[in-house]
Amino acid sequence: MSVSAVSANSADSPIPPVLAEVVRSGFVESRHRGSLVLLDADGAVELALGEVTEPVFPRSSNKPMQAAGVLRAGLDLAGERLALAAASHSGEPFHRDLVQKMLDEHGLDAGLLQCPPDLPLDEAERETYLAAGAVRDRVTMNCSGKHTAMLAASALNGWSLDTYLDPAHPLQQLIHRVVEEASGERVAAVGTDGCGAPLMAISLTGLARAFHTFVLSPSDSPERRVADAMRAHPEYVAGTHRHDTWLMREVPGVLSKMGAEGVQAVALPDGRALAFKVEDGAVRALRPVLARALTLLGVESPVVERIGRVGLSGGGRVVGEIRAGF
Helix, strand or coil, X not given: CCHHHHHHHHHHCCCCCEEEEEEECCEEEEEEEEEEEEECCCXXXXXXXXXXXXXXXCHHHHHHHHHHHHHHCCCCCCHHHHHHHCCCCCCCHHHHHHHHXXXXXXXXXXXXXXXCCECCCCHHHHHHHHHCCCCXXXXXXXXXXXXXXXXXXXXXXXXXXXXXXXXXXXXXXXXXXXXXXXXXXXXXXXXXXXXXXXXXXXXXXXXXXXXXXXXXXCCCCHHHHHHHHHHHCHHHHCCCCCHHHHHHHHCCCCEEEXXXXXXXXXXXXXXXXXXXXXXXXXXXXXXXXXXXXHHHCCCCCHHHHHHHCEEEEECCEEEEEEEECC
């Protein structure tokens, strides 16, 4: 590629704003850029930083829509089971136990799961798990609840269990429609998520709009049922030491779901919503950016400060912080 071509491409791609700064010993060591959108209670854009209309892969922030898809397919899930179907769980014992119970209830074998074997996401649980001699397992993988629900929905309808992750599979086509309806836009691309499931690309504005839709839908709709289950059982959506759990537990009516590669979406009970993506995929920037965005939406709660407090270590002690840059 010529130098002129590089310059032209750079000119066509505005540099995203700084969403987070890494400060060590009073010195700004690194910066994380990205894009963020805030919606008001009517679903209109209240604030846009960076590019919020171009498609991104929301990663696990799409999981509420995938869970709504299995409900539309006729699978009868509620409570902790439905929350786990929308989860990126930490692999704690209560997560693993419920996944296995769900498999048993639907007559399914763990060998049918096509998510990759993995260790617990939770660091403390991972150490305990390995110390006990356990190995990577599909049930332990953070997406196993979602995959169990997808298998159960497929079995209920007589659809193929071998190809339940194929984008052309009836269940995945149904989920595709849910994503488009909830976000109010067409899926721009379909990729493969880390767990192997189809991944639908939409804009950050569409992602925020989907969360807005979920909290405001009628109480008997699949979308609202998913939102209500997640908010009632946040520990099954994430885990004991995760910010999605803290936020949904301590701020009534909030729906929150992070995704890999620095993605986060949240809706407040009145429909106000946010979505952002850290451009370089740095998950370490999520919490300070989320806390700042919640503050801009007017959320006042001690948990916001807790989420935003991310210390930086040096020599075994705190010497700095990761902070919002906007």
